[in-house]
Structures are given as C-alpha cells and as structure tokens.
Amino acid sequence: MHELRTPRLLLRQWRQEDLAPYAVLNADPVVMEFFPAPLTTAESNAHAQRQHDLLDSDRPALFAVERRGEGDFIGFIGLAVPRFEAPFTPCVEIGWRLSRNAWGLGLATEGARAVLAHGFDHHRLTEIVSFTTVQNTRSRAVMERIGLVRDPAGDFDHPSLPDGHPLRPHVLYRTAAVTSDTGAKPPERV
Template sequence: MDTERLIMRRWRESDREPFAAMNADPEVMEHFVAPLTRAQSDAMVDRVEQGFDEHGYGLWALEVRATGDFIGFTGLALQTFEAPFTPAVEVGWRLARHAWGHGYAIEAARQAVAYGFDESGLTEIVSMTAVHNDRSRAVMERLGMTRDPADDFEHSKVPAGHPLRPHVLYRLRRS
C-alpha cells in the first residue's frame, strides 16, 4: 500500500535493526511500560507477520518513498486482551523520533483505516493510548475518531498502580 509520501509494506529482515533501535529509545517508548529489548522487538515483528498471514492486515512497515528510510509502523491489529470492548481491531502507529512532526502517522493511519473498512469489511476500528499521550490522541482526533469518557479503561496488560494503566479509547465507525 502506498500513500503520497510513504510505502506501507510487509516487513523485511533489514527492518529489524532500526526497529529495535526505535523500540529501545526511551522517548519513543515514553507511553509504554518499558522500552523493548532486541529479542522483544524481533518477537513483535514475528507476531506482526503472523497476523498478516492470519487476518490479511497488520502493522505495515513504513518506508519514506523519497529516501527508502524505514521509519516505523502504522496499521491494524486485532486486540484480544481483557477489556469491555475487545475483541476489536485497533489502528496504531509507532514512529522513530526523527520521523515525528512530518504528518506521517496521520497519512499512514488514514490509509490503514481505509483498508480496514474497504478491503477487510470492518465496521468499527478503535485506537487507544495512555491518558497523557497527547500526540497520539491528536492523531486519533484528526482521523475523525471520537471518545466517550465512559469507554476509558484500565489496561489489563499494564501493572496495577502504574501511571500508564489508565487508557482512553477512541472509536471510528464505518460510514
């Protein structure tokens, strides 16, 4: 899948090193419990690729068309952790710090959402983040997603009492 400035594609072996570096960056991982080790990062790529095979969609690797640089991912992921709204398909993104502020997340997320509705036949796509992740919340709102505070939740994969456990949920329904 392509956008004006990005190539959204399946993962390559050469993506693993820059992806691991990105996942080890404390600033990129600020709204996660901890940065990922190289082994955890590689395992995530393996799960993402398995998801493509099982569902026909996943978290596409992002490449800047003009330079060929890998900058992160954007895409769709089936979420089945314990929460009132799961199972659900989430649109999500994670970009390397040098790719922030260029509009890449919203550009790719719009393409992923269109794919989910038009190609995969989804009727709703959600997105979630820690309460204080203002950058991601802004992307969700620019996507046209809406939040009902009654849907906010304590993320079951975040330890009890951790400041990142409270999450907001945004929804977008097929129009």
C-alpha cells in the same frame, strides 16, 4: 496484498533489514515513553515476525513503513487485535510507532488515514478503535485528526498494568464504517 501507498509513505510487508532499525526504535526511551518499558531486541524481532505472518495470512496487522523514494524504515502503522480483555474487546485497533525523526511531519496521520480505509474496505470492519494512556497527547491528536471520536464511557484501566501504575488509565477512541450509498455499515470480516 502487502502494500499501501500514500503521497509520502509506503506501508509494506516487513523485511529482514527492518529488524535492526526496529530494535533501535523500540529501545528508544522517548519513543517508548508511554509504554511500561522499552523492548529488548528479541521482543522487537518477535513482534516484527508476528506482524509479517499476519500480513502473509491477510489478517489485520501492522505494516512496516518507509518514506517513498528514500526507502528508510521509520516504524509501523496498521491494525492490531488486542490480546487483553476489556469491555470493548474483541475489536480491531489502529496504531502507529514512528522513529523520532519522523515526528511532527504529519506522517502518522497520513499513514493512519490509509490504514483506516484499508480496514474498512479490504477487511470490511464495521468499527476501528484506538486507545492510549491519558498522558499521550501526541497520539491522541493523531486519533482526532483521522476522525476517531473519544468515547469517555469506554475509558479503562489497562489490565496488563498493575493498580496504581501511572500509565494504567487509558482513553478510548472509535470510528465506524458507513457505506456511501445507504449509510449502512458493511458486514464485519476479521
């Protein structure tokens, strides 16, 4: 399964024609404000290919996102397994990166809600986390709108960034799956 649909979005498998607009998105300094640096075209293409392969193998992955009825690629929303060690890893993270023309319309929230349901229902995860640098108030607001709760005890310094880097302090948000019939969490399957 490589598609999720919301009223305004199609979350789908990556396509060759996504690479050019994705490289533009990843090179935009405003979009990449809370990352150490924009991505090169080669880094952007490699990232898209990894997500394509993960989706093909039915693993948690980032979906390419387009507006339904318009077909324009606007970024990604999905799940990822962080590749660094922290007190809360291993885990599955929800994240998003949308082009600026998609900001302020509630699209990240709409897509992220669908991805949360997909993570709990399809992948049978027991918990999904999200994290960002302290200063990223826009993403933090999305995290709160989709029902994630800040875990101040889980806040951390991102190990991929050097001591003293202004983006190193990160906040951690979490949400757990609860089944409707018993209140018990379903078994994890990653």
